[in-house]
Amino acid sequence: MHKYLTCVLSTAIALVALSLPANAVDGEITREITSNEILELAARGDTLWMVTANGLNYTLGDNQPLQWWGYKTNIYDEFHWDVDSGVIHFGIAIGSELALVPKALPENNEPNGIWTYDHATDNIRSIDLPWNREKFSESLRDSVSLNTRDIVWTPEAFWTATENAGIVRLEPEDIRGGIPSPSVAYPGIDSVFAFDNFPPPAFDSLFTPSKKVVRIGATFDTAGNTTLYAVTAPRVYTFSVQNDAWDTLGTTLSSSNDSIERFIEVFARRRNSRDQILAICQIESKPKLCIYDTTTASWTRLISNTVHDMSFGDSDTVYAVTQAGEIEAFAIGTKDKLPISEDFAQRLNQADPNIQVPAVEDVAFERIDSSTAYMWIATTDGLYFSTDPREDEREKQPLTREHRAPALESGLQRTYFYPTILAPYQTNQRGYFAYNLSESADVTIAVYDWNMDHVKTIIENEPREKGSDRRDGRSTIKLEDHWDGNDRHGKPVAPGVYYYKISSNKGERAFGKIVVAK
Amino acid sequence: MVRSWWQNKPVPGRWLAVILIGGAFLLTDASSYVGGLTDAYLRPPVGAEAQALGNTNITSPAYMMSMINPAASSELSMGSGRISFGGGMRALGRADGNLSMDFRVLSRLGLGVAILYRGDPSITIMDAQEEKVGEAAYTTVTSKVSLSYPISRHLAVGAGLGMYYQNVPASDDPYGFSEEDGPVEYSYAFSIGGIDLGLRYQWRKDITFAAVVQNLLARNDWQFKRYDLGDLQQTSSSAYPVALMLASTVQRELQGRPFIWHASLKSYLLNELSFEGYDRLQRVSALLSNGFEWRYWDNITLRAALSDIPLDTDIFTDFQTYSDNFSAGLGFGAAIDLVKVHPGLSVDYALSLNKILAGVEQQINIVYSFQSTKRSLR
Numbered sequence: 052m053h054k055y056l057t058c059v060l061s062t063a064i065a066l067v068a069l070s071l072p073a074n075a076v077d078g079e080i081t082r083e084i085t086s087n088e089i090l091e092l093a094a095r096g097d098t099l100w101m102v103t104a105n106g107l108n109y110t111l112g113d114n115q116p117l118q119w120w121g122y123k124t125n126i127y128d129e130f131h132w133d134v135d136s137g138v139i140h141f142g143i144a145i146g147s148e149l150a151l152v153p154k155a156l157p158e159n160n161e162p163n164g165i166w167t168y169d170h171a172t173d174n175i176r177s178i179d180l181p182w183n184r185e186k187f188s189e190s191l192r193d194s195v196s197l198n199t200r201d202i203v204w205t206p207e208a209f210w211t212a213t214e215n216a217g218i219v220r221l222e223p224e225d226i227r228g229g230i231p232s233p234s235v236a237y238p239g240i241d242s243v244f245a246f247d248n249f250p251p252p253a254f255d256s257l258f259t260p261s262k263k264v265v266r267i268g269a270t271f272d273t274a275g276n277t278t279l280y281a282v283t284a285p286r287v288y289t290f291s292v293q294n295d296a297w298d299t300l301g302t303t304l305s306s307s308n309d310s311i312e313r314f315i316e317v318f319a320r321r322r323n324s325r326d327q328i329l330a331i332c333q334i335e336s337k338p339k340l341c342i343y344d345t346t347t348a349s350w351t352r353l354i355s356n357t358v359h360d361m362s363f364g365d366s367d368t369v370y371a372v373t374q375a376g377e378i379e380a381f382a383i384g385t386k387d388k389l390p391i392s393e394d395f396a397q398r399l400n401q402a403d404p405n406i407q408v409p410a411v412e413d414v415a416f417e418r419i420d421s422s423t424a425y426m427w428i429a430t431t432d433g434l435y436f437s438t439d440p441r442e443d444e445r446e447k448q449p450l451t452r453e454h455r456a457p458a459l460e461s462g463l464q465r466t467y468f469y470p471t472i473l474a475p476y477q478t479n480q481r482g483y484f485a486y487n488l489s490e491s492a493d494v495t496i497a498v499y500d501w502n503m504d505h506v507k508t509i510i511e512n513e514p515r516e517k518g519s520d521r522r523d524g525r526s527t528i529k530l531e532d533h534w535d536g537n538d539r540h541g542k543p544v545a546p547g548v549y550y551y552k553i554s555s556n557k558g559e560r561a562f563g564k565i566v567v568a569k
Numbered sequence: 570m571v572r573s574w575w576q577n578k579p580v581p582g583r584w585l586a587v588i589l590i591g592g593a594f595l596l597t598d599a600s601s602y603v604g605g606l607t608d609a610y611l612r613p614p615v616g617a618e619a620q621a622l623g624n625t626n627i628t629s630p631a632y633m634m635s636m637i638n639p640a641a642s643s644e645l646s647m648g649s650g651r652i653s654f655g656g657g658m659r660a661l662g663r664a665d666g667n668l669s670m671d672f673r674v675l676s677r678l679g680l681g682v683a684i685l686y687r688g689d690p691s692i693t694i695m696d697a698q699e700e701k702v703g704e705a706a707y708t709t710v711t712s713k714v715s716l717s718y719p720i721s722r723h724l725a726v727g728a729g730l731g732m733y734y735q736n737v738p739a740s741d742d743p744y745g746f747s748e749e750d751g752p753v754e755y756s757y758a759f760s761i762g763g764i765d766l767g768l769r770y771q772w773r774k775d776i777t778f779a780a781v782v783q784n785l786l787a788r789n790d791w792q793f794k795r796y797d798l799g800d801l802q803q804t805s806s807s808a809y810p811v812a813l814m815l816a817s818t819v820q821r822e823l824q825g826r827p828f829i830w831h832a833s834l835k836s837y838l839l840n841e842l843s844f845e846g847y848d849r850l851q852r853v854s855a856l857l858s859n860g861f862e863w864r865y866w867d868n869i870t871l872r873a874a875l876s877d878i879p880l881d882t883d884i885f886t887d888f889q890t891y892s893d894n895f896s897a898g899l900g901f902g903a904a905i906d907l908v909k910v911h912p913g914l915s916v917d918y919a920l921s922l923n924k925i926l927a928g929v930e931q932q933i934n935i936v937y938s939f940q941s942t943k944r945s946l947r
Contacts, residue, residue: 086700105700457699469695471702472740472753477795485699501663501687502612503924504604505894544605545807546737546756546791548689548707550661552925562661562927564692566707568739569756569793569805 078124080173084108084455085123089429092362093150094415095204099427100150101434107150109170112425112438117453122168122175149223151209153199162197165211165221180211180219180233181246188255191215196263203269205277207292212267215260216249218281218290238262238281238288241296261285266314268328270321278326284313287330300328301348304341309334311341311350320363327383329369331358340371342383353381354388364416365424365442376410376431380444391444399428401449402435409433426450458524459487461517463561466553468534472566475536475543482565484509484532484553487518487525492555496532498565499550506549507539512556536567603837607789608809610687610709610735616667617655617932620919621902622860623876625831627816628769628779631904631917632936633669635681638781639715639727640767642671642679649673649940655917660928663689667934679717679727686710692738694753705738705753713765723771731763731787733809739793756793763787763809775820784809810837823863831860834880855880858898868906872919875899896924913938 085106093100097112108121148170154163154177164179182197196214203210209221217237235249236242239257244250250258266282277292280300287300304311312333319328328343332350340358341350353369356379360372368389369381377396380389399408409432418424421440426447428435433454439447459465466486473482484496496509510532518526534551538544546569554560603612614620615636627638632653634641645651650672657665666686674680687709694702715729739756764785770778787809795801816833836855858876865871876898883891900921907914917934 455699467693467695467699469699470697470740471692471694472705472738474740482697497925498604499925500604500606500609501689502604502609503927504609504612505896506604538605542605545607545609545789546758547607547609547735548692548737549605550925550927552927562925564661564689566692566694566705566738569737569758569791 078106078122078175081106081121081123082119083121083457084119084434084453085121087433087454088412088431089434090412091360092413092415092427092429094417094425094427096417097419097423097425098148099415099425101427101429102152107152107168109148109150109168112419112436120170120173151202151204151211151221153202153211156198160193160196162213163199165199165202180213182216187250191255191258195258200265201267203267203279205269205271205279205292206275207271207277210267210269210279212264212281214263214265215258217262217264218267218279236279236290236295236297238264238283238290238297241294243295262288264288266316268317268319270319270326272321272324276321278319278321280317280319280328282314282317282330287314287317287328300343301350303349304332304334305344305347305349305351309352312336318361318363327363329353329361331361338374340369342369342386351386353386354379360413362414362416364426365418368416368442370414370416372411372414376412378411378414378428389444394445395428398437398447398450399430399435402452403433406432456525459485459518461487461519461524462489463487463553463555463559466561466563468551468563468565471564472568473534473536474568476546476569479535481533481535484527484534484551484563485525486527486553486561488515488555488557488559489517489519490557491515491517491526492557492559494526494532494553494555496551496553498534499552500544501548501550503550505539506544507534507537509534509551515555534565603810606810606837607807608784608812611711611784611809613659613665613687613930614919614932615683615685616653616669617657617902617917617919617934618872618904620657620921620930620932621872621874621900621904621917622831622862623833623858623874623898623900623921624835625816625833625858625860625874625876627781627814627833628777628818628831632671632934633667633683633685634671634679634717635669635683635713635715635729635765636667636685636711638767638769638779639681639713639729639765640717640725640769640779640781641727642673642681642715643677643717643719643725643727643769645671645673645679646940647673647676649938651936651938653934653936655932655934657930657932659930660923661689662691663687665932677719679715681715681717681729682712684710684712688736694738703753705755706736707738708734708736710734715765715767717767725769727765727767727769729765729767730761731765731784732759732761733763733787733789734759735789754794756791758789758791760788760790760806777818779814779816779818781812781814781816783812783814785811787811812837824865827862827864829862831858831862833858833860868908870904872902872904873900874921877924898922898924900930911937 085108086103088104089101091102099110101108106121106123108119110117110119150168152166154166156163162182167176184192187195197216198214199211201212211219213219217235220234233246235244262283264281264283268280271277279290281288286302289298314330314332315338316331319326330341331338332341337357340353340361342353343350354371356373358371359374362370364370367383369383371379380391396408409430411428411430413429415427424440426437433452435450435452437447437450463486468482468484470482474480493512494515495511498506500506515526518524536543544567546567549565551563614624616633618631619626630637630641632651652670654668669683671681689707692705694705696702712732713729715727717725717727719725735758736755739754766782768780789807791805793803795803814833814835819830821828834855834857857878857880860874863871878897902919904915904917915936919932921930923930
């Protein structure tokens with residue numbers, strides 16, 4: 052008897068233990084897009100990383116359909132969110148599938164460190180750089196900010212922009228497993244210091260708060276020439292990795308009566324042995340995209356609209372993402388606007404005519420070879436991409452939409468309405484019913500109020516396919532079965548909780564909840 | 570004692586009945602299509618007794634009188650009263666809780682106080698990105714205070730004042746493109762001022778009529794943020810529809826045991842349409858309910874109801890539509906005297922089918938009566 056009791060108790064304890072989280076990490080490894088709100092892209096070859104509102108994702112473009120790996124977490128708690136440009140930056144290494152993201156800025160003055168995701172091992176690591184404040188002089192010890200703001204990858208290393216301590220070099224191998232042994236380069240000091248030797252004795256005399264590095268860019272070529280571009284508010288510093296030498300770019304704005312109030316972000320690439328340098332500059336209190344002319348050492352405004360992000364395109368093309376969520380394209384050489392903007396909206400719409408054209412957050416173009424090129428477009432409602440290698444965007448085929456559509460168990464075992472909180476009083480918003488039939492059937496969806504009084508029949512005996520044959524595992528496509536918060540007479544219902552019933556003529560049925568907000 | 574003229578002349582009960590029931594159609598330009606109106610959470614029966622009787626216990630509610638008929642506390646004798654509390658679990662996670670106290674406070678004045686909680690404490694919130702944002706709750710609290718006055722041995726009137734509170738999850742991200750899924754925000758509405766008027770007329774010893782107007786001038790004063798306008802704090806006011814209920818109770822015997830038939834007709838006088846104030850509902854209709862009580866044992870009363878049968882013009886003009894949309898409530902319950910446990914103590918239980926067959930609705934109430942009352946079945 053005692054033996055059986057022990058066995059039962061052990062089983063019960065084991066079941067309880069199994070039901071507990073496996074570890075204490077906030078996020079979880081996932082094999083789907085973590086959110087359809089995609090904030091930032093980074094592409095190298097056919098590898099694409101993206102930061103979404105709910106985590107980090109990774110895919111290889113040579114898998115069709117795309118397969119996703121990722122880490123789901125509250126990005127605003129985990130990653131650094133920059134208040135200026137509202138974007139998150141990270142670096143990746145070709146072939147190693149390793150992403151680095153600055154961790155969220157802590158409330159105290161402690162360094163934030165770096166967060167890494169290694170796809171090869173699905174390993175999530177938090178790295179704190181071994182800063183030692185005691186090495187700074189007393190006047191700087193408490194005030195110096197050692198937060199990591201941005202990360203860029205070059206073939207040699209990862210480079211992080213550290214607010215008051217210049218650029219930190221991190222070796223990928225160290226980051227992957229070992230104890231990092233970084234080195235530091237500070238604007239104006241033509242040397243690279245081992246961490247133990249930083250800051251150097253002359254640091255106090257060279258230190259100024261305005262040298263707060265907030266963004267970093269890099270160019271490199273096959274000959275081993277690497278240049279880093281460190282953005283501070285008043286100017287952009289350059290650092291030659293081979294020569295350990297610092298310089299600055301000019302700060303004047305040509306062909307305009309305006310001036311650059313501050314630099315926000317820099318984008319650079321090497322093409323035909325020359326660096327193409329663009330920056331988002333604040334002009335007239337608005338972020339504008341400027342291009343740098345090395346011969347005149349001055350900047351030229353490239354686009355009149357305010358800019359949110361940009362990416363280099365094929366050959367001479369630059370894609371700018373405006374703050375209105377649209378894409379505009381320019382030729383770097385002539386600085387002419389290319390007539391493709393309308394086509395992008397059209398192509399986004401063609402990719403999925405059932406949804407409204409979403410706002411573009413970021414764009415990335417990557418040419419693999421003469422027959423393969425990827426155009427990745429991050430939007431507020433999914434990722435769009437094309438593999439059409441032609442340069443002229445007007446001629447390209449419609450884009451393909453990739454989005455997160457969590458598979459729903461068949462047989463209406465799980466249904467939901469999203470957004471659960473409808474705000475029709477404020478936005479004329481409507482929400483959608485997500486469900487998955489186990490077999491194709493005629494479906495009726497009706498909405499009821501708290502007293503189960505009938506409010507509206509959404510669809511009545513409409514044929515719907517079983518979801519298991521569809522890629523996203525649902526029987527309705529977005530916008531197909533929706534409710535706008537009006538009753539059967541077209542009048543808005545009162546704020547409160549409403550209940551829906553989905554039933555099929557094959558006997559399946561499910562219920563769910565909808566909140567109508569004031 | 571000098572009697573008023575109307576106290577000397579008995580009211581012609583049968584004509585009153587005809588007028589009241591006929592008036593349900595004549596006075597109301599109402600509709601059974603009440604789904605989505607402000608008072609959805611107030612429509613279900615309040616308390617286990619009301620649920621078991623399909624909301625027909627309007628002439629003589631045993632408790633929650635302020636919520637059901639403000640004239641009812643006139644039934645209590647001097648120095649007596651009832652206290653009840655209870656709750657309910659409804660299909661799809663909805664919940665009830667209620668508390669009431671009804672007394673005879675002066676020689677001819679009855680006082681009732683009732684508090685009703687209703688809501689849905691567990692709502693999983695998904696945003697437009699199909700991400701689970703968190704859990705939220707929908708909460709309402711309604712309180713009513715009523716006074717009743719017996720004008721004569723047959724006729725009593727009452728009036729009540731209501732307080733209405735609603736707390737509804739709100740979206741700080743109406744477009745679903747948020748930068749952050751923060752904690753769920755809430756909008757709330759609070760107002761005092763809804764008026765209930767009740768009338769109870771005992772035509773004969775075994776037949777009683779009642780008429781109640783509920784939520785007259787009741788409004789929802791909403792405080793909410795316009796997130797699409799930079800979190801602008803705003804207010805707006807909207808009205809509750811006014812409900813008119815006419816009811817009758819007939820006492821008889823079935824197999825030598827007391828048997829009561831309750832009937833009620835409920836309709837809505839006015840509809841509130843968004844921001845435009847009062848408007849009349851489009852269709853003529855009302856809900857007919859029947860409830861039955863049978864005291865087969867001395868300490869157990871059995872209850873059943875067939876309620877919310879729609880009476881609208883489709884019966885005559887579009888019977889097919891009427892039959893397609895037909896729905897009715899079916900409920901059962903029992904009241905058990907716990908005299909052996911404590912004098913005056915009883916428990917009510919009700920079970921009814923959810924109208925859309927999503928489960929069952931249950932309510933239970935514990936009732937404590939101090940001193941006896943005139944109510945024949947108790």
